[in-house]
Amino acid sequence: MTTRRAGPVATLLVLPAAAAALAGCGGHTSTHEAATSGPRPKAATVARRPARPVARPVLRLVRARRLPGPVQLPAVAAGPAGVLAIGGLDAADASSSDILRVAPARPRLVGRLPDAIHDAAAAALGPATFVFGGGGAGGPSDAILRVDRSGATTPAGRLPAGASDITAATIGRTAYLAGGDAPAGALRTIVAFTPGRPAHVVGRLPRPLRYAAVAAVDGALIIAGGTSGPSARREVLRFDPASGRVRQIGRLPAPTTHAAAATLGGRVYVLGGRGDAPSSQRDTILAIDPATGRVRRAGRLPRAVSDLAAATAGSRIVVAGGRDATGSVLDELWWLAASSTATRSSPARAPTAGVYAHATARDISPAVRGDPARVYVPDSEADRVDVISQRTGRVIRSIPVGRQPQHVTPSWDLRTLWVSNDLGNSLTPIDPRTGHVGRPVPVTDPYNLYFTPDGRRAIVVAEARRELDFRSPHTMRLRHALKVPGCRGVDHMDDTADGRYALVSCEFAARMIVVDLRRERVVRTILLRPGSMPQDVKVSPDGRTFYVADMASGGVWLIDARTWRRLRLQPTGRGAHGLYPSRDSRWLYVSNREEGSISVISFATRRPVAKWQLPGGGSPDMGGVSADGRVLWLTGRYNAEVYAISTRSGRLLRRIPVGAGPHGAAVWPQPGRYSIGHTGILR
Structure with a gap:
């Protein structure tokens, strides 16, 4: 394994890996978000007198209910x-x-x-x-x-x-x-x-x-x-x-x-x-x-x-x-309580969290605080979900689900994990607190699943049908089928900072589309260069830039979130696939599936600062970050395994055998107020 720490003159070393067949997102392949502390920066060398702590009460959410x-x-x-x-x-x-x-x-x-x-x-x-x-x-x-x-x-x-x-x-x-x-x-x-x-x-x-x-x-x-x-x-x-x-x-x-x-x-x-x-x-x-x-x-x-x-x-x-x-x-009801937080009397550095300000390691919602720490891994080949204990790194349970499960998605209210059974035409609900598996809900062609930021609609990504199906978030009753015929391979998305628009990838059409979530219609198309295969999408913490992984181009596209102008392609590695912001919103982790590596991009400079190579190779795909931000969990799409990677050093902590087709794993619980879908985009 080759590891590089962040530094002003960091040299990026790309080690050759065994070539793997280039494949797309779904039965194809896909991936998404996560977050954590990232490469450790250099220590300050100038000693300063510590400022006097001042107790300044802040209000925090302590309970939430529904009206x-x-x-x-x-x-x-x-x-x-x-x-x-x-x-x-x-x-x-x-x-x-x-x-x-x-x-x-x-x-x-x-x-x-x-x-x-x-x-x-x-x-x-x-x-x-x-x-x-x-x-x-x-x-x-x-x-x-x-x-x-x-x-x-x-x-x-x-x-x-x-x-x-x-x-x-x-x-x-x-x-x-x-x-x-x-x-x-x-x-x-x-x-x-x-x-x-x-x-x-x-x-x-x-x-x-x-x-x-x-x-x-x-x-x-x-x-x-x-x-x-x-x-x-x-x-x-x-x-x-x-x-x-x-x-x-x-x-x-x-x-x-x-x-x-x-x-x-x-x-x-x-x-x-x-x-x-x-x-x-x-x-x-x-x-x-x-x-x-x-x-x-x-x-x-x-x-x-x-x-x-x-x-x-x-x-x-x-x-x-x-x-x-x-x-x-x-229809929300919140209880806020004061807590005294010691802050420095000298000016503190401005927070970088932005869009992810409520998804830091300290922001575990009361709704999920008692949920056991697990990784839910859908096996598209065996029609099951393997459940891994984050503490022991062992598979503790296998849950039978519908045909060809692709992703495990937290519901908007964080109470349910939905398994999207693509060829089974159903969604299987799992209660993450009790482990209870509910009755599958009939849904046509559920390759992926998202939610509008207000929680009023679920969005089923019907890839084969070239549709985005807007549904009721609990019953999954169809409300509006948005046809996207020019978006072959509609796969992944993320929302603007204000939640008004979604940027959606079209894997087999070398383009992106912009969807107005309020009006439920396509308002713009963004062409990428011919042959591109856009995958995961993630907005920057400041809400100004979208990052789009391109598996065929071996890098990440940068797209202006205001003008929708394509800025440039940032090379990362072969098979760039999944995108995961760190818990402190300083870094973006990019899983390079075809070369068995993870690139680390600085949100501040929009450039790579490190690359972590998996020892012995692998096919890092989708997953998420532990609630404390210390471990990046990714499925090995073509290696029948799951990787646990230290976000501090890039060291491979565990290599866990699972079924033959591990795909869109969900790491649970996650910090945040609500989920907008995929394997856990929380805000």
């Missing part, structure tokens, strides 16, 4: 009866009258409003929750409703003017409402309401404001961002009820609207939101110091989302619903 249905812009408040989510807009943009208790127990319907509304505000006052205004069929409402523990509603008063797009927070026994939208135009008022007394104006904002993020802390109201006129704002305002004064105390990093806010540990957290563009959603969590107005980053949401709602429940923040960049309404 009964998708909802955006609900009114949310936490009271003695739990956290209620009231009204909102559903997936069809229709107003809702539902009153849901979403915490602490599982979400359930507890009552209904007299009328369906959205963009209302809610606040807990004493034993009840109060709902203010909201938009409905008759326009903005001025109603104030009391919701008791049972979910029953009674009238409790009127606002000074009908208003929607409002936000509220509670200080003592009084709820304060900031801004909003009225029939006469946006409002700049701050309204106070105490049960048993009329609602009245107690302050004025510097300008009319809608969709601001509002929370109460230390007896004051913090108002961040929002929309004034057509534009999002970035001011952080503080309202003191005692004086009635509103003053600016800080600025957000960027104009932000349609965000949520909640208070925890004496800080106000601004969650998600967007800019002026309807598809500019963010996953940022910002912490505001109410005393100084200083704003800093304090974590990331599981996905970029706006039009969400949040409330503080004990030591956690509960986040409900929202809308993502594709326009899809979410």
Whole structure:
């Protein structure tokens, strides 16, 4: 074996390997992603005085559940009866009258409003929750409703003017409402309401404001961002009820609207939101110091989302619903908790994770935390899946499946591993936690499997039929068959950073196609040079460049993710096939199947820095990286084996005998919030 570490003058040595027959992806062959720590960089030689650690709380996801249905812009408040989510807009943009208790127990319907509304505000006052205004069929409402523990509603008063797009927070026994939208135009008022007394104006904002993020802390109201006129704002305002004064105390990093806010540990957290563009959603969590107005980053949401709602429940923040960049309404419910992370007071190096920021070794989802560490290897010749223990490196089980299994794919929600039985015309579900094998689901020609980033559709790659079949993600019922007749050998794909488009390889047509995932149609074709055989596809961490393995050209194509322009071919080795980003997003591992090697490309320079040769040769194909990022697992497509390779040194750790046709193996569990398919593309 020849191993090269990364270095400024690293020499790349390509050792000759026994020639293997050039074959494609499926019964053919294919491959995909993974990640890990990569070649160790040179140690710094200049000693520096260590900076003083500073405890800066960040918010992390500690639990996730599903709402009964998708909802955006609900009114949310936490009271003695739990956290209620009231009204909102559903997936069809229709107003809702539902009153849901979403915490602490599982979400359930507890009552209904007299009328369906959205963009209302809610606040807990004493034993009840109060709902203010909201938009409905008759326009903005001025109603104030009391919701008791049972979910029953009674009238409790009127606002000074009908208003929607409002936000509220509670200080003592009084709820304060900031801004909003009225029939006469946006409002700049701050309204106070105490049960048993009329609602009245107690302050004025510097300008009319809608969709601001509002929370109460230390007896004051913090108002961040929002929309004034057509534009999002970035001011952080503080309202003191005692004086009635509103003053600016800080600025957000960027104009932000349609965000949520909640208070925890004496800080106000601004969650998600967007800019002026309807598809500019963010996953940022910002912490505001109410005393100084200083704003800093304090974590990331599981996905970029706006039009969400949040409330503080004990030591956690509960986040409900929202809308993502594709326009899809979410049915997700998240619990966020603070954890003190020691950071350096000196500036830290900017993170490189980008697209893969939520797939680092520390980002194991609660949904998979108890799943045993296994490698699931489909054997296309014996119609089975061999299960390898990552700890012992031994096959511990063989699962009979349908005819010619090609890939094992994690479902979008990370709860199921789907085995695509290409010639068996079925998908076999496996529960990775219990090992239970479910009844096969009939599906025509499932060579590969992907999911849209919002989880609303599964995409079955029907290679022989030259189709991308958009299906329901759980039942696999066909919704739309997208014909791609010019894409012979449709095989692999990856999505743009915003999840709007997918770049798809056409193995036997020397081209790529771009699919609009929202409209489910092909919008562009990218020609490669004649004779090319594009295989796996992977987007760079910064979302700017797609890497496409080309088995016939012995390298990786670089394609601009914005202009879709073909940039250049980067040589790696014969039979370049699978692409796997490291856990820290610094390196891209390329399996060169025909020469038995793995090339390591730096994402920073877009050039190779090392090549790892398998001792005795091999045919490294598909697989993934262990959750801790230390081991790259790959099938030996033509050698009836699986390789475990150290991502630190490139050393071959294990060579495990399996069946004659090992193909698209899945390494499980994997870090990440959701899967977009193949053998485990998690984000």
